[in-house]
Amino acid sequence: MIVARLNERLEVEGKTDIAVDTVGAGKGEIVIVTTGSAGRRAGTLQNSVVDASIVGIVDTVETDGQVEV
Amino acid sequence: MIVARLNERLEVEGKTDIAVDTVGAGKGEIVIVTTGSAGRRAGTLQNSVVDASIVGIVDTVETDGQVEV
Amino acid sequence: MIVARLNERLEVEGKTDIAVDTVGAGKGEIVIVTTGSAGRRAGTLQNSVVDASIVGIVDTVETDGQVEV
Amino acid sequence: MIVARLNERLEVEGKTDIAVDTVGAGKGEIVIVTTGSAGRRAGTLQNSVVDASIVGIVDTVETDGQVEV
Amino acid sequence: MIVARLNERLEVEGKTDIAVDTVGAGKGEIVIVTTGSAGRRAGTLQNSVVDASIVGIVDTVETDGQVEV
Structure with missing residues (x-):
């Protein structure tokens, strides 16, 4: 992805x-990549050649007390 | 965070x-990220998917003998 | 390569x-590098000094529903 | 540091x-960071959260046969 | 180096x-760094603090069928 x-x-x-998407993220969603x-x-990527995975989907981002998503 | x-x-x-905040840092604090x-x-992140953690809060920064924080 | x-x-x-090419990619192909x-x-690179490998060849890239390759 | x-x-x-300084470098010295x-x-950093250490102090740098330090 | x-x-x-040079590269040679x-x-760097090594010397670079070195 x-x-x-x-x-x-x-x-x-x-x-x-x-x-690699491990959480089933949709197109346009804000995700956390490790x-x-x-x-x-x-x-189940333990022995794979992966060097980047999507591990979470972001519901809300708050910056300086202001919710942006 | x-x-x-x-x-x-x-x-x-x-x-x-x-x-990931492991030390309880507040908003606006200067922190050390590893x-x-x-x-x-x-x-307790040993087996997690984390690739960046806050491991310290900075009290004082001294540059060229001048304390900035 | x-x-x-x-x-x-x-x-x-x-x-x-x-x-290092591990999949036999040709010149000009779009590849995935890890x-x-x-x-x-x-x-078979397990004990080698390699820090980057070609692990896949890309057939199709779709961005915003538009197929580009 | x-x-x-x-x-x-x-x-x-x-x-x-x-x-993290492991060699006792002084302020303004040229050091090697790993x-x-x-x-x-x-x-003794083996189990620490460190991701960068000073491991050497540079005495002399020679570029194109010209000693700069 | x-x-x-x-x-x-x-x-x-x-x-x-x-x-760290592990292959005996000379000044001005094109090398591969890992x-x-x-x-x-x-x-023999297995337990050292090294984070970059010269592991090869490049004889020939070919780009779009044109040999550059």
Whole structure:
């Protein structure tokens, strides 16, 4: 799945990456991506070649007391 | 918890990230974030999918003999 | 093999890298590259000094419902 | 300890970081910093949450046959 | 040894780094550098604090069928 990095205002920054979806995220959802060796600790990826996994779906982001999602 | 990278003058640089708080940091505090496999060595995160943890709260920063915080 | 990073519109971004090809990718094909310790989990590279491997060839990329390749 | 990245002409580049000093480096000295899991191989940091350590102090830098320090 | 990152046209990009030479590379040679935990798999570096090693010397680079070195 293609993921794009967001900044703290939830705007898309330039960089995109490929991550394995372990939680069933839909298109356009805000997700948490874990990288490096941690990416293989999600689900059943222990011995895979994965270096990035989607491990959570974000419901709400609060910045300076203001809920943005 | 959303963390922003600071430079040596404690100004916010562009990049923000998500880190697990293992020390009970408050909003707006300056913290030390450890990344990669080290992020799973904090607290009880050993087998988690975490790739970044807040492991300390900064009391004082001294640059060129000048205390900034 | 020299690989170049693509963005979500499949345009070449600036950075190139060297990766071991474990799947027999041809010149000009779009591939998936895994980095870090995951790079050594591909094929027979377990004890090698590899830090990046080509682990897949991309057939189709779909962005916002639009097939690009 | 706060460390700043230098380029090959020993000029400070933008990025600064925090590293554990394992060799007793003084303020203003040029040091070698190791990052990632290697940072925990210095001194007694094996089970710590450290992701960057100062592991050496640089005496001399020679670029194109010219000694700069 | 100080190494500089090259792009696909073998031009020097901005970033330089320090790497342990395990193959006896000479000054000005084009080398392959492996980083992260892979850097400790070269030669006898297994338990060292190394995070980047020179693991090969490049004889020929071919881009789009054109030999550049």
